[in-house]
Amino acid sequence: MAKVLVFIDNPGQALKKSSLELLTIARSLGETAVAVNGALNDDVVAALGAQGATAVFRPSSEDLDAYLIGPKAAYLAGAVAASGATTVLLENSFDGKEIAARLGIKLGAGVITDVVGVEADGTAHKSVLAGSYTTTAKATTAVSVLTVKPNSVTPEPAAAAASPEVLTVDVPGSATAGAARITGRKDKPASGRPDLTEARIVVAGGRGVDGDFGPVEELADALGAAVGASRAATDAGWIGHDAQVGQTGKTVSPQLYISAGISGAIQQKAGMQTAKVIVAVNKDAESPVFEIADFGIIGDLFQVLPQATEEIKKRKG
Amino acid sequence: MKIIVLVKHVPDAQLDRHLSDEDNTTDRADSILSELDEYALEAALQLTEARGGAKAGNQVIALSMGPAGAVNAIKKSLQIGATEGVHLRDDALAGSDAAATSLALAAAVRHLGADSPVDLVLTGMASTDGETSLVPAQLAERLDLPQVTFASELEVDGGRVIARRDSDTHYDTVEATLPAVVSVTDQINEPRFPNFKGIIAAKRKTITTLTLAEIGVDPAQVGKAGSWTEVKTAAARPPRTAGTIITDEGDAGIKLVDFLAAQKLL
Ligand SMILES: Cc1cc2nc3c(=O)[nH]c(=O)nc-3n(C[C@H](O)[C@H](O)[C@H](O)COP(=O)(O)OP(=O)(O)OC[C@H]3O[C@@H](n4cnc5c(N)ncnc54)[C@H](O)[C@@H]3O)c2cc1C
Numbered sequence: 001m002a003k004v005l006v007f008i009d010n011p012g013q014a015l016k017k018s019s020l021e022l023l024t025i026a027r028s029l030g031e032t033a034v035a036v037n038g039a040l041n042d043d044v045v046a047a048l049g050a051q052g053a054t055a056v057f058r059p060s061s062e063d064l065d066a067y068l069i070g071p072k073a074a075y076l077a078g079a080v081a082a083s084g085a086t087t088v089l090l091e092n093s094f095d096g097k098e099i100a101a102r103l104g105i106k107l108g109a110g111v112i113t114d115v116v117g118v119e120a121d122g123t124a125h126k127s128v129l130a131g132s133y134t135t136t137a138k139a140t141t142a143v144s145v146l147t148v149k150p151n152s153v154t155p156e157p158a159a160a161a162a163s164p165e166v167l168t169v170d171v172p173g174s175a176t177a178g179a180a181r182i183t184g185r186k187d188k189p190a191s192g193r194p195d196l197t198e199a200r201i202v203v204a205g206g207r208g209v210d211g212d213f214g215p216v217e218e219l220a221d222a223l224g225a226a227v228g229a230s231r232a233a234t235d236a237g238w239i240g241h242d243a244q245v246g247q248t249g250k251t252v253s254p255q256l257y258i259s260a261g262i263s264g265a266i267q268q269k270a271g272m273q274t275a276k277v278i279v280a281v282n283k284d285a286e287s288p289v290f291e292i293a294d295f296g297i298i299g300d301l302f303q304v305l306p307q308a309t310e311e312i313k314k315r316k317g
Numbered sequence: 318m319k320i321i322v323l324v325k326h327v328p329d330a331q332l333d334r335h336l337s338d339e340d341n342t343t344d345r346a347d348s349i350l351s352e353l354d355e356y357a358l359e360a361a362l363q364l365t366e367a368r369g370g371a372k373a374g375n376q377v378i379a380l381s382m383g384p385a386g387a388v389n390a391i392k393k394s395l396q397i398g399a400t401e402g403v404h405l406r407d408d409a410l411a412g413s414d415a416a417a418t419s420l421a422l423a424a425a426v427r428h429l430g431a432d433s434p435v436d437l438v439l440t441g442m443a444s445t446d447g448e449t450s451l452v453p454a455q456l457a458e459r460l461d462l463p464q465v466t467f468a469s470e471l472e473v474d475g476g477r478v479i480a481r482r483d484s485d486t487h488y489d490t491v492e493a494t495l496p497a498v499v500s501v502t503d504q505i506n507e508p509r510f511p512n513f514k515g516i517i518a519a520k521r522k523t524i525t526t527l528t529l530a531e532i533g534v535d536p537a538q539v540g541k542a543g544s545w546t547e548v549k550t551a552a553a554r555p556p557r558t559a560g561t562i563i564t565d566e567g568d569a570g571i572k573l574v575d576f577l578a579a580q581k582l583l
Pocket of ligand 1: 205206207208209229230231232233244245246247248249250260261262263264265266267268271281282283284287299300301302352353503
């Protein structure tokens, strides 16, 4: 049976939904092993077992987080060799894609990013040119490296749990020698809302909120949604840059995207037009966002959003 | 300082973009200098201007790999302020994936560093066509250089590059020794436009064309032959069409909730 390796960087206390999705895809392709970086607690090992992982690899050095990308790719190359994997799955974050990039060169392996589905023969599905084409692509090399977008599959537990062996992979000292070092780190405050790229619902605000994200956040909380923003809103400093959706921000593909006070410039559309359902609230009937909205409201977001929030609360009792 | 800025000639994202029917490669008519590379060029100009600019011997070399039309991305870079241009052009490069592209670019960078060493290779955070962000990291791997990617602030000081990098959960300060490969985000600066003086000055700047033979790359290592991935099928997605549009008459918030309920999204 084919062997698959899933990379999970710092799994923390419990597996994230996106990790469960990677493991679900991995099992459909073959025998699954996992390479982790960072602390590994027993609950996580058990959870990986419940996901059918037969082996869990850890790096021999504990300071890979002190460096950018290169040393993690070197570690992962060692884990690929140790596991005999022919497919490697990573998350589609900026870090995930770059680790995949360097791993690909180390292994002479083709890398495919932004994957939304993988067939048994390794054919990957993705969309390109800001969602205007759907394509299938395949690595022509012995090993293929794929980064998979969140929300691509529904995570499921394995039919049979495994009790994985925990193994250490030697990371050579040379891996960190010339690498860029992380010399300072400041935590960002956590919002308590769902992660933007993984959220089922996103409520996003643009320049039209005029400095007040209150109505957007209240509607998001009523719906259990994540908060997104246009670049105009993040550039104005009304909300952090990590909320930006679009070409140079996050790409989201939720069940529902509510766009409020956003015109729908091409760079914004690039990050959200694969949402299942798009709702737009905008004062200007000519805004391009209405060309792609399933339900559009020409109106003032300061009237429409609070009214919707009240109504949702009422119906949810 | 000697800085190489990678500039790519890409289809204008404001217009409809297409893949060719024959081989699923990107149709490059109506191409422009990738907007995201303008931030890298601006960063290079700021770094060299702070050190006395071209007069003090600083070099900003705009390097583009691509077919004949790619020279337009180089010309625009020269108008904006790059001191010279290099066009890596060879029919065998057509259809290169990220791995093959990084191989050719790495060889070009080595070639350009043969007479005097390169301090920095600067790139945009992604190309606006492929959008993979793979090439800067792969270039760093191939050149065995530190990679400092997605920089939103950048400084060079005493043989070190210091950058700020934002992730979802942290703001990081990243440091590496020169030479390094650095990619920058659109948060880093406000790119300048070419002005009249720049457009006139660009006419006197040199653009060197390089072939694969000149940089010592075997044509079998690049293009479709040298790529490690293959696009098998491509289908245009039907454009999204507009749905119901209503004008708020005082109850649009309630109608919005009705719509969500009907879609089972509550
Ligand atoms: C290289 C590059 C990368 C970029 N990347 C991104 C990106 O990743 N994401 C992104 O979003 N943009 C990006 N942009 C910017 C993009 O081009 C637009 O400028 C931006 O999306 C505009 O944001 P906006 O729609 O909020 O603002 P505007 O275009 O100013 O639109 C505001 C809208 O709000 C409406 N409005 C105002 N008041 C109200 C009200 N009370 N109620 C309802 N509606 C109201 C107005 O009618 C208008 O349509 C990028 C640009 C460049 C050049």
